[in-house]
Amino acid sequence: MRNEIRFSGFGGQGIILSAVILGRAAVMYDNKFAVQTQVYGPEARGGASMSQVVIDDDQILYPKVAVPDIYVIMSQEGFEKYGASAQVSAVMLIDSTLVHSRPKCRCIEIPATGQAKASLKVIVANIVMLGALVAATHVVSEESLKKAILDSVPKGTEDLNLKAMQLGLELGKQS
Amino acid sequence: MTRIEFWQGNIACAEGALAAGCTFFGGYPITPSTEVAEHMAAKLPKRGGAFIQMEDEIAGIASIIGASWTGARAMTATSGPGFSLMMENIGFAIMTETPCVVVNVQRGGPSTGQPTMSAQGDMLQVRFGSHGDIAIIALCPATVQEMFELTVKAFNLADKYRVPVFLMADETIGHMREKIIVPDTVERVERKPFVAGTPAFRVTDPDNIPGFPAFGTGQHVHVTGLTHDERGYPCATNPNLHMALVKRLVDKIENARDEMADYDVINPDAGQVFVAYGAPVRTVMQVMHDKKDTNIGFLRIRTVWPFPEKALAEFKNAKRFIIPEMNLGQISREIERHVCVPVRSIPKLGGELHTPEELVAVLEEKA
Amino acid sequence: MSYDDWFRKDRLPHIFCAGCGNGTIINCTLAAIDQMNWKKEETIFVSGIGCSSRAPGYILTDSLHTTHGRAIAFATGVKMAKPDFNVVVFTGDGDMAAIGGNHFIHACRRNIDMTVVCMNNQIYGMTGGQGSPTTPKGCLSSTTPYGCAETPFDLCELATAAGANFVARWTSYHVKELEKSVKAGLETPGFSFIEVLTQCPTAFGRRNKFRQVIDHVEFLKSHSLLKAKRDRLVEKHEHVPEDMFVVGELTRRNRPALGVKP
Numbered sequence: 001m002r003n004e005i006r007f008s009g010f011g012g013q014g015i016i017l018s019a020v021i022l023g024r025a026a027v028m029y030d031n032k033f034a035v036q037t038q039v040y041g042p043e044a045r046g047g048a049s050m051s052q053v054v055i056d057d058d059q060i061l062y063p064k065v066a067v068p069d070i071y072v073i074m075s076q077e078g079f080e081k082y083g084a085s086a087q088v089s090a091v092m093l094i095d096s097t098l099v100h101s102r103p104k105c106r107c108i109e110i111p112a113t114g115q116a117k118a119s120l121k122v123i124v125a126n127i128v129m130l131g132a133l134v135a136a137t138h139v140v141s142e143e144s145l146k147k148a149i150l151d152s153v154p155k156g157t158e159d160l161n162l163k164a165m166q167l168g169l170e171l172g173k174q175s
Numbered sequence: 176m177t178r179i180e181f182w183q184g185n186i187a188c189a190e191g192a193l194a195a196g197c198t199f200f201g202g203y204p205i206t207p208s209t210e211v212a213e214h215m216a217a218k219l220p221k222r223g224g225a226f227i228q229m230e231d232e233i234a235g236i237a238s239i240i241g242a243s244w245t246g247a248r249a250m251t252a253t254s255g256p257g258f259s260l261m262m263e264n265i266g267f268a269i270m271t272e273t274p275c276v277v278v279n280v281q282r283g284g285p286s287t288g289q290p291t292m293s294a295q296g297d298m299l300q301v302r303f304g305s306h307g308d309i310a311i312i313a314l315c316p317a318t319v320q321e322m323f324e325l326t327v328k329a330f331n332l333a334d335k336y337r338v339p340v341f342l343m344a345d346e347t348i349g350h351m352r353e354k355i356i357v358p359d360t361v362e363r364v365e366r367k368p369f370v371a372g373t374p375a376f377r378v379t380d381p382d383n384i385p386g387f388p389a390f391g392t393g394q395h396v397h398v399t400g401l402t403h404d405e406r407g408y409p410c411a412t413n414p415n416l417h418m419a420l421v422k423r424l425v426d427k428i429e430n431a432r433d434e435m436a437d438y439d440v441i442n443p444d445a446g447q448v449f450v451a452y453g454a455p456v457r458t459v460m461q462v463m464h465d466k467k468d469t470n471i472g473f474l475r476i477r478t479v480w481p482f483p484e485k486a487l488a489e490f491k492n493a494k495r496f497i498i499p500e501m502n503l504g505q506i507s508r509e510i511e512r513h514v515c516v517p518v519r520s521i522p523k524l525g526g527e528l529h530t531p532e533e534l535v536a537v538l539e540e541k542a
Numbered sequence: 543m544s545y546d547d548w549f550r551k552d553r554l555p556h557i558f559c560a561g562c563g564n565g566t567i568i569n570c571t572l573a574a575i576d577q578m579n580w581k582k583e584e585t586i587f588v589s590g591i592g593c594s595s596r597a598p599g600y601i602l603t604d605s606l607h608t609t610h611g612r613a614i615a616f617a618t619g620v621k622m623a624k625p626d627f628n629v630v631v632f633t634g635d636g637d638m639a640a641i642g643g644n645h646f647i648h649a650c651r652r653n654i655d656m657t658v659v660c661m662n663n664q665i666y667g668m669t670g671g672q673g674s675p676t677t678p679k680g681c682l683s684s685t686t687p688y689g690c691a692e693t694p695f696d697l698c699e700l701a702t703a704a705g706a707n708f709v710a711r712w713t714s715y716h717v718k719e720l721e722k723s724v725k726a727g728l729e730t731p732g733f734s735f736i737e738v739l740t741q742c743p744t745a746f747g748r749r750n751k752f753r754q755v756i757d758h759v760e761f762l763k764s765h766s767l768l769k770a771k772r773d774r775l776v777e778k779h780e781h782v783p784e785d786m787f788v789v790g791e792l793t794r795r796n797r798p799a800l801g802v803k804p
Contacts, residue, residue, distance in 0.1 A: 020181075020352060023181055023352055023353075024181045027179065027181040027353075027354040028179060028180075028181055033353070033354050034181065034352075034353065034354065035351055035352065035353045036181075036351065036352040036353070037350065037351045037352075038350070039291075040206070040207065040291035040346075040350065041291050060353065061457055061458075061460040061461040061464055062457055062458055062460075062461035062528075062530075062531055063347070063351055063353070063454075063457050063528075064527075064528055064530075066530065198623070199619065199622065199623045201618070201619055201622070225622040225623055227618065227619075227622050229615065229618070229648075230615075230644050230645060230648040231644065233612060233615065234612070234615035234618070234644075234645055234648070237608065237609070237612045237615035237616045237618075237619060237645075238615055238616065238618050238619030238622065239619055240608075240616060240619060241588070241606065241615075241616040241617060241618065241619025241620040241621075241623065242619040242620065242622065242623035242624075243619075243623075244604070244606060244620065245620055245623040245624040245627070247623040247624075249619070249623065263609055264608075264609055264612065267608060267609050390586055390604040390620070390624070390627070391583055391584065391586075391604065391624065391626075391627065392583070393582075393583045394604070395550070395582065395602050395603055395604060396604050396605075397550070397598070397599055397604075397605050397607065398604075398605065398606045398607065399599065399607035400607065400608065400609060401607070406552075408553060408599070409599060409607075
């Protein structure tokens with residue numbers, strides 16, 4: 001089973017880190033294979049950033065994402081540049097606080113930035129989205145996601161990030 | 176013992192160097208290779224090694240050659256523009272038989288070109304870029320795992336053959352993260368021991384490789400880029416001496432062509448045969464997996480220079496060789512020299528990897 | 543031991559022309575090194591391309607004769623990989639100040655622990671007398687046939703401004719002073735730079751009215767202005783002659799240095 005996940009948002013939201021955490025969860029804790037790639041152009045600084053992850057039970061040969069089946073979109077510009085062309089069979093998680101457009105495919109609205117701002121910190125909105133992604137799609141297990149988050153976030157922010165993941169899991173399950 | 180990691184290719188390269196015992200890195204940051212330098216900057220000082228960011232790439236390779244003569248395993252990393260700057264001192268390393276490793280994470284050229292996009296445009300430059308008649312070794316990784324393993328191998332080949340060895344990676348493999356199995360220890364091949372008191376560059380073995388008299392061991396070796404005799408003394412106007420020296424420097428690599436050939440042969444009886452190195456290997460593997468057709472062969476090359484021409488001969492029924500490269504057909508031209516059947520280059524510029532569909536379209540085209 | 547014990551005798555005779563000042567500078571440098579009681583096994587000479595850069599080939603230690611302009615960059619690798627080594631660079635004005643200028647100023651900035659002796663003959667001697675970045679205004683060379691129109695570098699001011707811990711200038715006439723300054727440079731942790739103005743009868747003197755070697759050495763002597771004297775003139779607001787160059791120990795300080803032997 002091959003999943004192709006595309007993350008997009010604006011620079012500073014932790015889009016790249018989200019993709020790295022997801023890939024890490026798959027490889028290190030789910031015993032799967034993953035390849036993470038990203039857009040490196042200078043336009044990524046402040047503009048729309050984008051990163052993609054391929055997750056597969058078998059070794060990944062072609063490493064690039066051709067047609068994503070899962071999207072995580074966290075900005076309007078990111079939607080327009082990297083989300084608007086999603087195929088109808090895809091599923092898209094959208095940060096409904098920041099993105100007003102909606103795709104033709106199945107759309108899961110997660111008010112990640114709004115809820116993170118209200119109850120945690122806005123900086124962990126990406127982790128809320130990751131939690132929601134896992135709850136809605138099961139591309140990796142919850143336990144693996146938790147471990148990969150703990151591996152990747154700065155010391156002293158573990159609790160905050162785990163709370164954000166939990167919030168995301170709940171929002172994802174409700175949807 | 177091994178452990179699993181989820182590493183970027185450039186980090187795997189730096190970790191491979193550290194595992195191989197590299198204790199010196201001198202270089203200049205350049206996209207898309209910078210992560211190699213950054214990782215070495217973080218790790219080397221804690222391991223008793225030295226990292227130095229030099230003022231340019233010319234100084235970067237100069238510093239690793241200097242470090243190598245102290246006996247250290249030394250490395251630099253760069254990309255196209257920096258690689259162009261290194262050409263003269265690469266020749267110095269070849270002429271003085273200085274082991275060192277140069278990583279080139281290739282990006283789109285010419286000139287500043289596409290700093291963040293992938294390419295394989297320096298495959299002929301690495302072979303022929305420095306002036307004079309030269310021979311070098313170049314390895315091309317196609318996975319993050321190979322970024323690690325071929326870096327280790329590059330150090331071993333450099334020390335064995337006393338030549339600069341090039342890890343010719345590309346932005347695709349350098350920047351992507353994937354699963355890697357990291358071994359606790361790696362194989363290490365040492366430089367040939369030097370017989371004290373003998374001339375510094377005397378060759379007694381049929382492999383044409385002299386022993387290495389490291390600085391500080393009391394051998395008082397004089398190292399010069401000038402044409403030199405077996406004592407290492409300049410002797411730049413003697414035609415026979417120059418011929419013999421340059422011939423030996425080329426022969427020690429060319430004669431070991433088969434010995435250092437590193438490639439995989441898949442479906443040797445096939446009629447259509449892909450040949451690939453670096454990132455396009457991944458697309459070919461995808462096509463092979465999807466098609467499951469024994470009439471499609473694949474030669475996957477890791478040692479691109481010296482080119483492993485004997486591998487082509489293993490495809491006895493080949494009617495056509497198909498070469499996807501992220502350049503305008505640099506290695507296709509080398510393959511044309513060795514085969515009598517048509518060679519179909521699939522050149523690609525722009526920075527994106529060939530898609531499986533692009534390769535399938537060529538497979539299906541009428542001959 | 544004496545300086546004579548440092549020579550690689552099976553390489554002699556050398557390639558320097560009759561009347562060349564490079565031998566004087568090599569002797570002074572080796573005499574200073576000899577006083578340091580350095581072991582040959584721990585002393586590395588590095589050079590680039592040019593007449594001056596042939597010096598390491600005549601010295602019985604490990605030595606690295608590198609590419610044009612890059613000696614200091616190679617030396618940086620040697621020193622950083624093995625700080626236990628004593629590293630001395632022989633270079634010239636063309637090698638160090640033209641093609642190697644960037645490496646020079648960055649080595650000064652890093653204040654890396656090595657001593658650089660620059661034999662400044664104000665011309666490219668080995669290749670037949672082309673102009674260099676230190677060819678004085680108006681002087682003739684094969685590439686400045688109507689007189690050099692460019693302003694030359696003051697290498698010592700450059701080294702001081704860029705951060706070197708020790709900077710001195712002498713000429714091939716001042717053998718005793720030069721030897722002392724080289725020794726002081728060798729003793730100073732960090733980057734030490736000693737510029738030595740020297741005669742090149744073959745490529746410079748011939749074109750610039752110094753047909754006799756002694757005339758050029760006499761010129762170097764008579765146009766040297768001791769730093770102490772210059773300082774007195776400046777202090778008294780008196781006129782400092784424009785056609786003279788300052789000699790002496792120009793900079794000695796103790797800024798943080800790189801690659802110092804532990």
